[in-house]
Amino acid sequence: MTVDIVWRTLPLSIKEVSLARVLRCGQTFRWKNMNNVWRFTTKDKIVLLRQDDTKIEYGCGGVINDQSGTLASSDAVLDAVLAFVTDYFNLAVKLEELYEEWGAVEKKYVKNSEMASFSFFPGIRMLRQDPWETVVLFICLSNNNVKRISKMCDSLCDEFGDFVCDFEGMPYHNFPGPEKLCDPSVEGRLRELGFGYRAKYIQQTAAMFMSPEYPDITLESLAALREESYDTAHEYLLQLVGVGPKVADCICLMALDKHDVVPVDTHVLQIAVRDYKFKKPKIMNAKSYHEVRVHLQNLFGEYAGWAQLVMFAADLVDLNNGVNQVDGAKIKHEVAVSEESEVQVSKSGKRTIVAKQTVKRIKVEA
Structure with a gap:
């Protein structure tokens, strides 16, 4: 299938969001950069992004079950891509203003200008990620590194995710839901894929979301934690297998709108x-x-x-x-x-x- 990419423009300073930094700083693991285009698979489409100093351009590389490839350039799909980008990158929050506030604090404490994080690293903002995906990926975080987690994430999607479409000769799959990971056989396959002890945690946590024994643990209740207090969200997350206090804090911060939470390692x-x-x-x-x-x-x-x-x-x-x-x-x-x-x-x-x-x-x- 060949898709004619239609690019739309979102005027946005690189100081508000730097894709090269935001998508590489250890809070997300599924974005790929090829030929200066960032690509990411949502539930039903491939989101494409590219950037210069003054704007982000966004497009779609394909839509699930669209054999003709025509939907990717439709207004409805491009509107959906913009809605995703706006939500995912928390664009309602004005980052430059926050950097000014943080920089003023930093100057009081950090006297060496070469160590000034907020002067030399603009455009790094918190993403608003899917709560279920964040749970799984941060279960993988323990005693791990970004490169390995990214590889594990690719394996997870390729093995268990639904096929979305081919783009530029490569197959793209979405992130698997708990219904794809809850069977006991999943643990063995994940171990074969290099997940180690985390395989058990992922399978058992997925099983909790699908089991009538845990009626309060569902995708809906997980997403609803965005409206709950930090204490309520944190306590909920600690019920999940493989989620300790620090991982729970990461999930609260990166998926559940708890912007003041500081995960400590x-x-x-x-x-x-x-x-x-x-x-x-x-x-x-x-x-x-x-x-x-x-x-x-x-x-x-x-x-x-x-x-x-x-x-x-x-x-x-x-x-x-x-x-x-x-x-x-x-x-x-x-x-x-x-x-x-x-x-x-x-x-x-x-x-x-x-x-x-x-x-x-x-x-x-x-």
Whole structure:
């Protein structure tokens, strides 16, 4: 099937959203960049995006069950793409204004201008992702890295997702719902695909969403958490297999509109200690986790989770991920590298650490 791409223009400064940074900073794992066009599969279509300094252009690479390829250029489909982009990128939030507020806070604490996250890394905003997809992908996050999670995500969609269409000679599949992942046989196949111990978590969590034994755990109730308090959403998420406090915070922030939530790992802790005068705790437990989060919330306010994302991305050193590169050049920046730990909470409330933490410091030179 051949699709004639029709591009529409959305005037938008790269300071409001930088696709190259937002889509590579570890909050989403399914976007692909080919020939300077970003592509992403929703439930029923392939969304295409490209960008320069003043605008984003958007189009559609194909629609499910459209054998002729004509729907991709229709006004209705392009309107749907725009609606998706507006919602997914949280475009109602004016990022430049937030950067000014955050930058003023940063200047009070960070005296070395080379370490100024909000000056050198514009356009990084929080996405508003599908809650179910975010649950699954962040179950995969524990003790993992962006490159590997992206590969796992591709395997998950190719193996279990519905075929949407071919585009430029490649098949595209959507993200599988819990009905595709709930069968006990799924665990074995996921292990074959390299998911390791996470295979069990994904299958069992999917089964919870499909089981009458858990009438309150449904896709509808998960989405409805956007309207609930942080405490309610967090408590709900901790019921799911493989979801501990930090992963629950990531889901709250990245899918459930809890913009002030700051997920804390050793990396975020080091930023708080290094740059924002937080006293390093002797041990990282539930109390110190809460104290780090509150400290950063008090500094950065209603959108503290967004600010934390910028600081995290500015420190990111995975050069294959490309965040700290502009036009192919590495930006000189001191960074911290950490292997994340995950705290698992049993139904009785017992907390256990399932991965060790390590931190080291390096320099990336221009």
